[in-house]
Amino acid sequence: MANDFLPVTTKFIYYFTGPLPFDVYIQLADDKYTKIYHKNSEHDPNQIYRYENKDLKILYVSNEEKNLFGSFLCELIDQFNTGKGTIDKAKMIDIMKTSLELTYEKIISENDELETNMQWATHQVKGALHLLEDDISSAIEVFKALAGDIQLLKHSYMVSLFSLVLAKKLGINNPKNLMNIGLGALLHDVGHTRVNKELFTKQNLTPKEWEEIKDHPQIGLKIVDFTKGISSDIRSIIMQHHEQYNGRGYPNRLNNSLIFPPAKIVAIADGFCSLLSKASYGDTQYSADQAIKMMKDDIGHYDPEFLNTFEMIIIGDKKKSARK
Ligand SMILES: [Fe+2]
Ligand SMILES: [Fe+2]
Incomplete structure (x- = not known):
């Protein structure tokens, strides 16, 4: 009952x-x-x-x-x-959190209602864009509000917020493009919902288990395959968010010129949010500064120009808030 x-x-x-x-x-x-x-x-x-x-x-x-x-x-x-x-903003964060929880619960439990889920997700990304305005302080408030939530939900929304911030900073202002980036980021790991959950927190994966995880972009693509409202941009983001600038990523080892630029944006937000979260790296949780440094040290993984801009957003914003 x-x-x-x-x-x-x-x-x-x-x-x-x-x-x-x-x-x-x-x-x-x-x-x-x-x-x-x-x-x-x-x-x-x-x-x-x-x-x-x-x-x-x-x-x-x-x-x-x-x-x-x-x-x-x-x-x-x-x-x-x-x-x-x-x-107001505080109420909005509350509403957004509940709305996201509902959407994600549906994505996880049902297969056939993705169109409704997409309509809701569109509202959530519009809300995110409005919440963000021109700085990332709201993103941090949302991050805190989602602290107790399931990892995938929190991760997906944070990747969406940071992708939108980076996209705007890179000069992408067209609402349709921003919407595709926000939605693509929100759904980038939707394939995780069909992979054995235990693998994401397991240490020392076997090669077979690692292959299973590496299938999540294709699985994600299959999940959204027949859904109205999923543009080819969103599909490319889902499929390419683990490709690397140097061509060593997965699933297709695409190199720089072949990777869809919004997928490079989402890859940076994804890498950053994963380093910031405990669950992805055992018990280790890195600070924003450490995360950026590790990403920069991982030469060839991310688009260097995009990463420099992202660094400016994160470090620049920290300097601003330190002065307050
Ligand atoms: Fe992923
Ligand atoms: Fe991810």
Whole structure:
């Protein structure tokens, strides 16, 4: 029964004025839920205050209405993007986190709804672009907010944010191109969802296990193969994010001139986010400075010009915040 309901924080009800497009429940006992709001009817914020005073901070939405809830979150993201409503940056990070969790849960558990997932992901990337404006401080706030989340979700969104920052700094301003980079980055490791999870944290992989991991770009491509809204740019990013400037990457050992430039951007954001995260390197977690240094020392892996620009963003921003 518990699996039939999706927990949501009471905060979400405050974020929205007007009737909610889904029913809302409270949990009375382990397997007992009761409806407190009927969809499309006005809700009374005072009632929420009364629940909160009773220390009831989690409400529930039926799993059957998960899609309605997801679309509702997209609507909130749109409100933030267009400056309508009362969604500020802090609320937005909260909404984005929930929306991403929902999208990723669907990507992992279902195969047939990628089109809805893509529509949601598009809203998330639009939200990311709006959140980022021209600096990366929001990216760091999102990083903190996602701290407790599953690794793949956090990694994918962080790679998307850093890819967008780098793309903008490299002078890419066309909204369609930025959207493709953001979405490609969000989905770059979607193939991981079909690879044995234990391999990603295992030390000393056998050659066969390593080959299995190295299949994730092709697996990712297969997952998105028949999905509307997946442009060829997104496909190339998924397929090429582990190719290297010196031609030693995988799966096709493409060298510099053959690698799609947005895939080089995502490769840098990917390398950086992996070094920053504990899970990828056993217990070792590197600082931003160490990560950049290691990437620069790995001569030939990344596009050197792009990497220099990325260094300027990361180190430059740190200097700025140190002066504050
Ligand atoms: Fe990857
Ligand atoms: Fe990755």
